[in-house]
Amino acid sequence: MAKILPFKAVRPPRDKVALVASRSYQSYTPEERDSRMDYNPYSFLHIVNPGYKFQQEISGEQRYTLVRNRYLEFKEENTLQQDATAMYYIYKIINREGESFCGIIAAASTSDYENNVIRKHENTLSERETVFKDYLKTVGFNAEPVLLTYADNKEIQNVLEQICKERPEYEFTTTYRDTHYLWMLSEPVTVAIIEQIFDKIPVLYIADGHHRSASSYLLSKDISENSDGKKKESYDYFMSYLIPESQLRIYEYNRLVKDLNGLTKEAFLIKLDFWFRIENRGLEVYQASKEHHFSMYLDGEFYSLYLRKTRYTFDNALDKLDAQILFQTVLDPILDIKDLRTDTRIEYSHGKNGIVYIKSLVDKGEFAVGFHLFPATVEQMRAIADQGLVMPPKSTYIEPKLRSGVTIYEF
Secondary structure, eight states: OOOEEOBOOEEOOTTTHHHHOBOOGGGSOHHHHHHHHHHOTTOTHHHHOGGGGGTSOOOHHHHHHHHHHHHHHHHHTTSSEEOSSOBEEEEEEEOTTOOEEEEEEEEEEHHHHHTTSEEOOBOOOHHHHHHHHHHHHHHOEEOSOEEEEEOOOHHHHHHHHHHTTSOOSEEEEOTTSOEEEEEEEOOHHHHHHHHHHHHTOOOEEEEEOHHHHHHHHHHHHHHHHTSTTOOOGGGGEEEEEEEEGGGOEEEEEEEEESOOTTOOHHHHHHHHHTTEEEEEEETSOOOOOSTTEEEEEETTEEEEEEEOTTTOOOOSTGGGOHHHHHIIIIITTTTOOOOTTTOTTEEEEEGGGOHHHHHHHHHTTSOSEEEEOOOOOHHHHHHHHHTTOOBOSSOEEEEOOOOBTSSBEEO
């Protein structure tokens, strides 16, 4: 059963939250980051990009130490303040399309991660896990919650609906035109109700944040092994944002390949014909509209590729995933792409960019061919995790995406 606890968040005061909150550090170009830091001294980017203060790139342990220093400075200046009481934080986002996401920011258990109560569907890189574990250990906080999901639960929904009728502590709109709300929940009876409800939920699933959760688990183990029995309980948990499955929005990750592995266009199409029924759509913009159908853009033309099911066997949940099918039938055997994480001949574009974006990159000559996939479903993600399998990298692009620096989990 899932153990989900309230915690004492470090967060900005109401009047500064819109200035502090930022997107994930990696989502900005260097120019965008510099622009935001040039004109906003409160941006959380100043903490995670401490080299800006010295006008140089800083990496490794030195960067971690400086991140810690900037974080402490924000606390000393009261730009960030820690709550005196452990709470749940109800976080709601309404995006520009009018879609609403509402969930609970809480502390999830590293023991639940270890014991498969919190299940994953994506592989992680051990080197990246270790790097982020060392980062967390030095800086002493985590500012980006792991996105966890659970089967829709009417009891939780009723509690959230009641809380959201009250005035939020935060309400701010970003330049992306998404509006963010946050309510603080410290009332003991309601806190106990939420904790008890989750205690009856047998399984949670990681929707986004596999490396963050794995690194938090490694940190917990590392501290246990080197603490002489004086380990702080906070290391046994990691900050998470829990929302019901019905509120997840899953987009596809499309594939772009730089060359045809020495094949001519005609030879490539003949090899594809073994696995797919192929139709040349010419200039008609075609995109995949159901599972096991693929769109391909090659040499100025669109093609529809329908999987020949007599050629391909579905032995488990992973075999039915379109990203896996494309790897098994095209990327590996025909284009000789063996490692989707390290091969520099393949790149990825998430579905919000659209198929016209794929076309533009191929037309520019940056890539030889592009593939558009049908999005995976929550049911597929859950089935793969339940069977102990993992998706290929970049199989899903999942929303909602939270802002960094709104709630911070301190060890």
